Structures are given as structure tokens and as C-alpha cells.
Amino acid sequence: DAGITQSPRHKVTETGTPVTLRCHQTENHRYMYWYRQDPGHGLRLIHYSYGVKDTDKGEVSDGYSVSRSKTEDFLLTLESATSSQTSVYFCAVPEVSGRAVETQYFGPGTRLLVL
Amino acid sequence: EDQVTQSPEALRLQEGESSSLNCSYTVSGLRGLFWYRQDPGKGPEFLFTLYSAGEEKEKERLKATLTKKESFLHITAPKPEDSATYLCAPTGGGNKLTFGTGTQLKVEL
Numbered sequence: 001d002a003g004i005t006q007s008p009r010h011k012v013t014e015t016g017t018p019v020t021l022r023c024h025q026t027e028n029h030r031y032m033y034w035y036r037q038d039p040g041h042g043l044r045l046i047h048y049s050y051g052v053k054d055t056d057k058g059e060v061s062d063g064y065s066v067s068r069s070k071t072e073d074f075l076l077t078l079e080s081a082t083s084s085q086t087s088v089y090f091c092a093v094p095e096v097s098g099r100a101v102e103t104q105y106f107g108p109g110t111r112l113l114v115l
Numbered sequence: 116e117d118q119v120t121q122s123p124e125a126l127r128l129q130e131g132e133s134s135s136l137n138c139s140y141t142v143s144g145l146r147g148l149f150w151y152r153q154d155p156g157k158g159p160e161f162l163f164t165l166y167s168a169g170e171e172k173e174k175e176r177l178k179a180t181l182t183k184k185e186s187f188l189h190i191t192a193p194k195p196e197d198s199a200t201y202l203c204a205p206t207g208g209g210n211k212l213t214f215g216t217g218t219q220l221k222v223e224l
Contacts, residue, residue, distance in 0.1 A: 040216060043212075101206060104161075
């Protein structure tokens with residue numbers, strides 16, 4: 001499981017409320033990623049981090065912010081949740097192979113329903 | 116813009132009936148292609164990495180192959196436990212993986 005846990009695993013919230021999802025890793029990975037998965041779409045990158053306090057936007061970053069104050073935790077925040085953010089959210093970390101191209105290992109996911 | 120198309124969207128096989136899943140891609144400067152398996156309610160599970168055209172990887176009943184435009188996941192004599200959604204993700208390098216929408220495989224007794 002690449003040492004990744006996500007919390008909460010399920011959440012129901014109302015439109016307009018803030019929501020924070022947490023990704024925790026135990027293997028000291030420098031890089032961490034947040035994706036969302038929706039029917040009809042492949043996994044899409046929201047934000048990623050390349051170190052403590054170092055983050056960057058992905059493909060679908062509008063409406064999301066992230067923070068990384070320590071190596072093991074990467075937080076994804078929906079400042080004001082909308083129904084379009086109903087999705088399954090996955091955190092990922094890269095394999096450590098030393099190769100130029102590395103795959104990513106995924107956490108168990110958080111199912112978010114925005115009513 | 117990088118694009119990935121997986122086909123078929125869904126596939127139903129009888130146990131023992133071999134078949135292939137397709138992943139067609141348009142990626143600038145392909146550096147690698149990953150295959151994942153995803154079970155309902157779980158995160159994607161890594162299966163294979165292919166780095167260059169002509170490369171093949173095998174694991175149990177699965178074999179992945181790669182050409183310059185597509186990759187195939189061949190399933191030989193599948194069993195019900197092979198039922199899952201299979202995802203491919205080519206990359207041009209860096210952190211950017213472009214995922215397909217997957218092929219949902221159902222293997223029946």
C-alpha cells in the first residue's frame with residue numbers, strides 16, 4: 001500500500017462548507033500527489049508537492065488548495081465545496097527506483113459527496 | 116495535448132477465454148507507460164511499467180506490450196479474480212501521468 005493512509009475515507013458535506021482531506025505517508029517521500037477520479041474521466045491531477053511548503057498546480061486545480069507543513073502530510077482543502085467536487089480523491093507517492101520515469105502508488109481514496 | 120483512449124470500455128469474458136485490452140495514446144516524447152488494476156472502492160494497484168516500443172512484461176496471466184502508438188494488455192485464460200478495471204497511463208516524463216478511463220473487465224464462471 002506504499003505506506004499511504006487517507007482520511008476521512010468517506011465524507012458527506014453541504015455546498016459552501018470547507019472540507020479538508022488528509023494524506024499521510026510513512027516512507028519519507030519527497031513528492032506527493034492529489035488526484036480526483038470521476039466516471040468518464042481518467043484520474044486527473046489536482047495538485048502536487050515536491051517538498052515541505054513546495055507545491056504546484058495540476059490539471060484541475062481550480063477550487064482546491066493544498067498545504068504541506070511536514071514531509072508526511074499533504075492536505076487538500078476545498079475552500080467552499082460545490083456539487084461538482086463530488087468525487088473520489090486519491091493521494092499518490094512515487095516509487096523510488098532511481099530511474100528517470102517512476103510510477104506512482106496510490107492510497108485507498110476518499111469518497112466525497114457534496115449535497 | 117496528451118491523449119489516451121482505452122478500448123473496449125467494458126469486456127465480459129468466460130473463464131478461460133483469452134482477450135486483449137487496448138490503450139492508444141498520443142504523448143509527446145513517451146518515456147514510459149504504466150498499467151494499473153483497480154478493484155471497486157480501492158485505489159489503483161500498479162501492475163507494469165513499459166519504457167520503450169517492443170518491450171513486454173508478464174505477470175501471471177497478464178502480459179503487457181508496447182508499440183509507438185499503443186499498448187496492449189493480454190489476458191490469458193482469465194479467472195473470475197481477474198475481474199477489475201484496468202487503467203493505462205503513459206507519460207512524457209516528470210510527474211505528468213495521463214490516465215485513460217479504463218476497461219472494466221468481468222470474468223464469469
